[in-house]
Amino acid sequence: MLSKLRSQIVFVLVCAMCFLFVSCQNTPKGTESAATELTTTVTDTKAQDAKPELKGKIVAWVHHNDAEAALYKEYADSFKKINPNVEIDFQTIPYDSYWDKLNVALESKNGPDIFRIPANVLGEYHSRKQILPIPDDLYTGESFEAAYSPNIVELLRMPDGKFYGMPSSVMPDVLIINNKMFSDIGLNPQTDAPKTWSEFRDIAKRLTVRDDKGNLKIAGASIMTSPYQYYWTFPIQNCPIGVADAATRKPAFANDDGYNAWKFLTDLILVDKVDSPEFKGVIQNGTAAMVITEYVVFADLKNTAPDIEFSIHLPPYPDGKKPSASYTSWAFTVSAESKSVDVAWRFIDFMDSEENQKVAALKAVDLPSRMNVLEDPELSKDANLNVALEALKIAKPYNAFGWDDVWYIEQAAFESIVLNGTSVKAAVDEASQKLDALYAKKFTGN
Structure with missing residues (x-):
């Protein structure tokens, strides 16, 4: 995507700003670092302010993703050009080994300075005193809240009132439609896309x-290939406080709203039979007509299914309720054992600057979380990206207190209903009880 041209312009911009940096040693707090987007001007004012002589070495860990890895290398290289006395060892680690490696390293107090985890599990690391808050000389609580979308940063605030991470990999769920299959039954994907759950069914x-x-031969909706997209999304949409209670740190979906969400999902398989455990329709290969999934899946369809025409839409929402969506996000945070805390936070802030958020959005690698970028008219010119941004505005966070460990429990509940005939209430109640025990162990050690 104009990568060669962007690289050349990025180099020019970086060099120009390095010159400005050197010539403005007394620049007041509020000046900014290098821009990396060829179509924007520098408006974000945080990454390099008030610290003209950053020094130190930092190690950063993320789980590997090809597109993200390339972008993070660009960030590290640009940051080091501005700060020649900073050394960055940015490591991308295969997902299958990421968690074990990270947790062992943190327990042995030999972990990276910076690491990325899902925003909804920050509380677990905070309770173990393994992470540090954003320093006040970078952001006060008020300035951080003013800079970011409230629904995106709410998971980053811990019980002490401080913020412990900056958003990354923000991904709302969207509805993807195979346009030809829609047309084949006399529907126009642009005007007839389902808005509510009943219309979706x-x-x-x-x-x-x-x-x-x-x-x-064709699944009306691809569900069985990746059911977690649905049993995460539907309860989040239907339950008033999501799937967990932040105050009590207990599950919050073993109730009528949660049961109805799970029943709607599993009835799509068991009653409506729009997909099956044996068939497992896939949108990318033309064996499914619709899917509810993360925006990044749509962004990658030009690579995975270049010969099929798709359209993207807001996800359907529960009947009788306001339009809604769900989203997941990760967060960069700093280890409590870091010896270069200031450098670490300022590099995170550089990666998360307005300019870099805009670059990531235009490359379809990430979606923005800063208010100024969310409202940038240039981004809304891309019709597909605009749908994702609109979904983000109405999205509620996936707020379970866990990630893979929660997935195992909820996947077991889904399979128990769909494969073994367990009632929705029994399966959901059992999952809730297991999650209650898991959360208690995480936060109280019992």
Whole structure:
């Protein structure tokens, strides 16, 4: 995506700003670091203010993603050009080994200065005193809240009132439609996309195709390939406080709202039969007509399914309720054992600057969380990106107190209902009890 041109312009911008940096040693707090987006001007004013002589070495860990890895290398290189006395060892680690490596390193007090974890598990690391808050000389609580979208940063505030991370990998769920399959049943994807859950179910049933023997040929909705997208999204949309209570640190979905969300999902398989455990329709290969999934999946369809025309839409929401979506996000944070805390936070802030958020959004690597970028008219010119930004505005965070460990419990509940015939209430109640025990162990040690 104009990568060669962007690289050349980035180099010019970096050099120009390095010159400005050297010539403005007494620049007051509020001046900014290098811009990395060719179409924007520098408006964010945090990354390099008031610290003209940063020195030190930092180590940063993230789980590996090809697109992100390339972007983080650009960030590190740009930051080091501005701060020649800073050394950055940025490591991307395979996801399968990331958690074990990170947690062992932190327990042995030999972890990285910077690491990235899901925003909804920050509390677990905070309770173990393994992370540090954003320093007041970088952001006060008030200035941080003013800079970022409130619904995105709410998970970053710990019980002491301080913020312990900066957003990364912000991804709302969206609805993706195979346009031809929609047209084949007489629907226009731009005007007839389902808005509510009941519309989603009815259209998914119409889109489902079977052969003469009744075997699925096209799933009306791809569910079984990645069901967690649904059993994370639907309860978040339907439960008033999400799937966990921040005050009590207990599960919050074993109730009528949660049961109804789980029943709507599993009925799509068991009653409406728009997908099946055996078939597992996939949107990318043309065996499914719709899917609710993360925006990044749509952004990558030009690579995974270049010959199929898709459209992107806001996800359907519960009947009788306001439009809503869900999102997941990660956060960069700083280890309590870091010896270069100031450098670490300022590098995180550099990565998360307005300019770099805009670059990541235009590259479809990440979505912005800063208010000024969310409202940037240039981003809304991209119709697909604009849908994702609109989804983000109405999205509620996935707020369970865990990640893979929570997934195992909820996946077991889903399979118990769909494969074993367990009632929704029994399966959800059991999952809630297991999560209650998991959360208690995390936060109280019992």
